Amino acid sequence: MSPILIHLGLRQLSRQPWQAGLTVLGIALGVAVVVAVGLANDSARRAITLSVEQLDGRASHRIEPRGAGEGITDATAARLLQRLGPYPATAVIEQPLRLEGEGFTLLGIDLLQADALRGAALATTPRPDPARLVTLLTEPGALLLGATDARRLGVAPGDRLRLRHGGQLYQAHLAGVLDQGLEGIALADLATAQTLAARPGRVDRIDLVLPPEAGAEIAATLPPELQLRATAGRGAALHEMTRAFRINLLAMSLIALLVGGFIVYSTQTFAVVRRRPQLGMLRALGATRARVAALILVETLGLALIGAVLGIGLGLLAGQGLVQLVARTIDDLYFRLEVTRLALDPETLLLGVAMALLVALGAALAPALEAAAVTPREAMRAQGLERRAHGWAGPLAGLGGVIALGGWLATLVPGTSLAQGFALLLLVVLGSVLCVPALLRVTATALAEVGTRLAAPLALVLAARAVAGSVARTGIAAAALTLAVATSVGIGVMIESFRHSVIDWLDHTLEGELYVTTDTRDAVLPAGLDDALGATGDLASVIRARRMAVTTGTGEATLLVRDRPAPDATGPMLLAQLDGDPWAAGRILVSEPYAHHHRLAPGDHIELATPVGWRRFNLGAIFRDYGSDRGLLMLDYREAHAYWDEIGFGSLALSLTPDGDPQRVRERVRTLAEAHDRTLLLTASGEIRTLTLEIFDRTFAITEVLRLLALAVAFVGVLSALLALQLERRRTHALLRATGMSRRSLTLTLLTQGSILGLTAGLLAIPLGLVMGELLIRIINVRAFGWSMALQIPASALLSGPLLAWGAALFAALPPALRAGREPPARGLRGD
Structure with missing residues (x-):
């Protein structure tokens, strides 16, 4: 690209910083959501891997009871360890317990064999010094904790510890603190662990390191009640347990980035409209269509790159809180997981940047082609794009209807693929969103005609005509807002249906009035x-x-x-x-x-x-x-x-x-x-019901956060479109003021524009949200988790959608409305 074109692009951005700022902000918010969710998922995944590594160490296999046995007797374990001969092996106790009121895993191993195995928790820590080792071997209740856990509990070597397991209270003491690893694990000698876990004369399993060729031979010599299993399957099973949950989070985060793409389209479309005289002059002076298109695309990619970098920073901040929500949800639904830090995965950060650039490039492609396609003479007329928009809005709605209908019909075909389910849901959503500009134009046109016939206030008629006449911008903003609100409605329907089904399930499952547990x-x-x-x-x-x-x-x-x-x-x-x-x-x-x-x-x-x-x-x-x-x-x-x-x-x-x-x-x-x-704990069924619903609500706390972030991105899109509309019609507003319209009336007109856009988007979001909710229940939940549920449509979802969209659009319309009302008519008549 020539230096002149680059200079013109930078000059344009410096003259309209708000336009560049909205583009950057839209991309930044979308990238922030994707990065935050990606880092939270990566952190949880690494925490699972670390937990398994701490418990299994270098062990490649384990010998354990076949089925739900009561463990392995000491005599059997001794014979097996003698038979294993040259292979590093140790008997293991692994039991959940509560230490100082917090959940831990008690890990008991033969500490004399730990170095040979580099087993379990000692894989990343220095071998205990001899004095500490003697204490662990000889003193009852002696434990080792990791430094992080010791600081959190506020204990030091020599302190007494209260330990509970199986309803019994034990006295233990901290023999030492290990500087590395061992998070969430209390390490003890095997004999101590047998006492604390109430497993006298038994161990849970035998961990060992075997070469691949020895596995079949060892398995053949085991008693019928025991089996040999590879430890690699343990971590894979834990990752598989949370896979669907993590995929759902990622899919939710992509919605925010998709809405950010609408913002890029909206702002860049307005940039093309505003610069059409300049672009026409460049074309008249010899600039090729390719160079004009490249100018728009390069500007967009530059802004997207800035937004992506800003989004990474915001994503890192948001990820700190989101990772705790993810860990708490996994802890509630699957297994105990302690995530103490956010894992900074460069691949996730690069993926966020790449996705932002691709979305921005795709969103800017249409405005760039529009800028390159027109002739120099046509480019001098500012309304050329809107006339074209009126031409493509109808066919685009027809194409969207076909895509949405095809996607919905495809969901009726039985299948099990979760990725395919999300793809079909995306087709239905995108197809429906493509219909929004045409529907907005029809609605606004009808509202203007009805208002004219009924002698409605001038502000309503002018606002309706402005919205209908600027569908290239208001239509895209309405589409982004419709998508965000429909997502909120659809997820609300799914959550309410899920909650209603869980309550019904609890009513059947809780057969007693009281429950006794440990x-x-x-x-x-x-x-x-x-x-x-x-x-x-x-x-x-x-x-x-x-x-x-x-x-x-x-x-x-x-x-x-x-x-x-x-x-x-x-x-x-x-x-x-x-x-x-x-x-x-x-x-x-x-x-x-x-x-x-x-x-x-x-x-x-x-x-x-x-x-x-x-x-x-x-x-x-x-x-x-x-x-x-x-x-x-x-x-x-x-x-x-x-x-x-x-x-x-x-x-x-x-x-x-x-x-x-x-x-x-x-x-x-x-x-x-x-x-x-x-x-012994005696719990009333009502308490169990309440606790279950509390866990349910905590599980969907992440979803609520992502819904709000998607709405925030959509709000930026509406603000961008209304600012663009206000600036484009600056001369028209000045003429209205010069011919007698008051500031209050002009401000009211622009606020009415935002209201029309918001209410239309909110009403269109209701049917789309209901379809999304039905697909989330019938397709996504079944394929991801295997749960079916009855569809419940809460009245709050039907009412909150239009109100939410209207409130967001009205609030977004306030800055441009106040700005237009304060501007003197003479300045607007002089143009830019």
Whole structure:
């Protein structure tokens, strides 16, 4: 490009800094959302990887019970370790606990073998000094913590620690602090860990390092109740658990960047209109069409690059808060995850910049081609683009209608691909958005005609005609606002439908008025507690349950072993079942997500690894469950006893008799807890319901943040369009003022323009938002998580959409309206 054209471009930008600023701001906000979400996802992903590395170290394999066994006896572990011979190996205890009231993972290993294995938590830390090692080996309750955790708890070596596991309180003390790694982990010697985890004479698994060729040989020598598994699958499974959640966040963030593209189009279109005389003169002086188009594109890319750099800075700031929301959601829905820092991934930053440049280039392509396509004579007329816009608005709406209809019809074809689901949703949304300019023009034209016939205020008629006559700018701004508000409405519909379904699910699932558990997840309650409580006259029934990790023919799964529901009880919500009793012998129930992910139907078979070997079960029913998107298996407690001798139970659901006294039940539980020297939690079903809904609301806190950011980007787009419209009609406004229109009337006219644009966008956003909500429920949620739900349309979503759009547009119209009202008519008549 010639230096003259570059100089002209820089001069134009310096004369209209607000225009360049809006372009930069629109791109910056879009990039900030994408970068913040990307960095939060990367941080969570790295935290998962670090957590697995700390727990597994260099171990390539692990020997563990087949199915949900009670661990490996010390005698068996000793024989296996002796047989493993030259391969580095150590027995391991890994149990959740609460340390000083916070959740930790207790990791017990043979510290004398840790250096050979570089195992578990010591993979990135220096070996403990001899004195510390002696303390860990000889003193009961001795623990090591990472420096970060020690600072957070406010403890130093030698301090006493309160430790709870399985409802029991233990006394421990801090033997030392490791400078690196070990976040969220309390490290102990194996014997100490067995005491603290109430695992006397047993270990959870054996970690070992094996060459690839030795795996089959070692597996063949194991007892039938044990299995050899590669540790690599653990991290992959954890990443897979959160994959759909992270994809949904990324898709939401892209909406903000897409709205930013509309802003680029709006501002650059106005730049072309404003500079048409200059561009026409350049064409008359010999500038080629290619150079004129290149001028617009280079200017846009320069502004986009500045916006991308600014967006990265904003994204880093926003990512600090967003990463905690992501970590908290994963902690609520999947597993405990502590993200202490934001991972700065250069690839994510570069991707944000690249996407910003591509979106800006695509958005500026149409204005650049428009600037290059006209003849020099036509370029001297400022309204050429608007006449062209009136010509392409109709065909564009027709094309958009075809795209939207085609995308929606394609969603009726069965499929499982989440990426395909998002692509079809994008087609429906983009196709609908392409119709907005034409619909806005029709609406504004009709409003102007009706206003003229009914002798409506002049401000309304002039505003309607201005909006209809400037569809190249107002139409695009309305499209951006429609997209942002429709996204808000659609997500609102999805969240309300989800919440309503969760409440209905809780009403069926919570079978007891009171629940007895421990303060540690998956811990076993004292034996005989069920019979002791069942003898209480205040209880009508006691339902035992326990969750266990098991191995199926297709991988790992969670098995809920429980008593079958009473005939008059609600029990699980069955969506499909075989004829007869789904709880009959040889039958197993699966949750809806599990059936979806594994493509199962009633009558299919599931193979389950048990301590007595593989057993085949007939799928008796599919039940609704929102507790996990991985899925859940359910088996009758009595049948499970045929395969697991010491199955125990982790929770008791207590149903009161009509005249039962909850207070007497609480006293009885407290007495039994003291007799067993345990801390037992007695929770009312109402408290569980409240906590579940609190977790639900926290889960969608990220979505609310992204919705607000998308609206912020759309607001910038509306402001850009209205400022452009005010400047373009500067001479017209000056003539109106010179012929008697007051400042107040002119200001009111411009505010009415913003109102027409906002209300039209808000009304158009309602049907689009409902379609988005329906697709999110029927396609995205099912393919991502396997959850189905009934569509619920809250009145608040229908009312908030138009009000939100109107408020945003009216607020955006205020600066240009005040600016036009203050400008003297003489200045406007002189032009620029």
